[in-house]
Each structure stands twice: as C-alpha cells, then as structure tokens.
Amino acid sequence: MFKKLYQTLLRHRYKLTVFVILAASSATCISLVGARVAYSDSGRYISLIWNLFLAWIPFVLAYLAYALSWRRWLLYFVIPIFAFLWLIFFPNAPYLITDVQHLADGLGEAPVWYDVILLIWFSWTGLLLGIVSLYLMQQIVKNTFSKFFGWLLVFSVSILSSIGVYLGRFLRWNSWDIWQNPIEILRDAWKLLRNLPPSAIGFTALFSVFFLFVYLTLYAFGHLLQEDNKI
Numbered sequence: 001m002f003k004k005l006y007q008t009l010l011r012h013r014y015k016l017t018v019f020v021i022l023a024a025s026s027a028t029c030i031s032l033v034g035a036r037v038a039y040s041d042s043g044r045y046i047s048l049i050w051n052l053f054l055a056w057i058p059f060v061l062a063y064l065a066y067a068l069s070w071r072r073w074l075l076y077f078v079i080p081i082f083a084f085l086w087l088i089f090f091p092n093a094p095y096l097i098t099d100v101q102h103l104a105d106g107l108g109e110a111p112v113w114y115d116v117i118l119l120i121w122f123s124w125t126g127l128l129l130g131i132v133s134l135y136l137m138q139q140i141v142k143n144t145f146s147k148f149f150g151w152l153l154v155f156s157v158s159i160l161s162s163i164g165v166y167l168g169r170f171l172r173w174n175s176w177d178i179w180q181n182p183i184e185i186l187r188d189a190w191k192l193l194r195n196l197p198p199s200a201i202g203f204t205a206l207f208s209v210f211f212l213f214v215y216l217t218l219y220a221f222g223h224l225l226q227e228d229n230k231i
Contacts, residue, residue: 025124026056029049032114048118051092058093059130062086062133091162093126099119099123138153162211167188
C-alpha cells in the first residue's frame, strides 16, 4: 500500500510541488498583508486576500477536472460542468494583476517598497494560479481531442479572460453575478458592444497579449527543461 502511494506521489511529484509552491506563495501574501495591517493600523489591502481566494477557485477546479479526466465515463458528463465553472471563475486569477493600481492609494501608510513587493507578490501568485490551471485544462483538451484544440483553448481563454477582467475592474461585475444578475450583465455587455470605447479595446488587446506572452514563455521554458533531460 505504502509502496503504491509512494509511486503515485513520485509520478506526480512536479504537480504536487507546484501546488505546494503556490500554497506557500499564497501564505506569504497573507502574511505580508497581516504585517502591513500591524505596522500601519490600516486594512487597505485586506481585500486582496479575498481576491486571492477567488483566484484559487479555477486552480482547484482545473486540478479536480484533470484528476477526473482519466476516467473516460466522467470525461463526457462531469468534466464539462467543471470546465464551465472553471471558465467563469478563471478571470479572477489574472485579475489580481490590476490591483497594482491601488499602490498610490496607500502612500504614506507603509514604505513604498513594501507595498510594491506586496502587490507584485499577489499579482504573480494570481497569474501563476491562472497559468497552471489553463495548462491543466489544455492537457485535458489535447488528450481528449488534439493538440490543435488544446492551443485553440489557450488563445480563446486568453481573450475571454481579458474581457472578464475588464468587466470586473471597470464595470465591477463578479463571476457569481452570472447567476444573480444575468440580465444586467447582458445589458451592460450589449451597451459596451454598441459603443465600444477605445480604452476597452486597448485594455483587452494588451492584457490578452501580455497573458499569452507569459503563458508561452513558461510553457516553452518547461519544455526546454524536458529537452535538457533527454540529452
């Protein structure tokens, strides 16, 4: 029994390592906020902890979907539900990058360098949570259909998530509003499409390219390590 468990852990050691690193990074983020609150007696960045929690949701959903995808009968019945929920909550992960704009709000409460590190740490953790979850979903699609559809998912989600981040940051919609206020969301989306401001186009385009750039860089780096191991 223990030998089988050991072999399973050994086979998935890198996935477990990524999970541990992201958990440690999240704990560090929370500790940084706690230290800032104690130092400045201000709870300005406490909301980042909630945003970080939301960023973990698509990561957990992707992990569960990936684990269940090896059972063929679940692949066509349960996985689509996980995938739908994952897509809805996915923008919460890269959304943390936009919280950097709050840097100017807390000037004078704590050293600027501390706030910069805190916000970057949250942003990087959220970005990695999104990238890892997208990679897992890409693997599911690639194993089920083909490599082409796996990359089609990556490019599509990059654009859709950028739109989601825009709706969340500037129109203040949340993922769960899809169930609570679907009509209001559709109305705002229609108004936005009818009179699409240049800022919305610019933000969505730049954010999509940035996310894709980071994803492709990490993807290529991971495969570079695989090539080195084969030499």
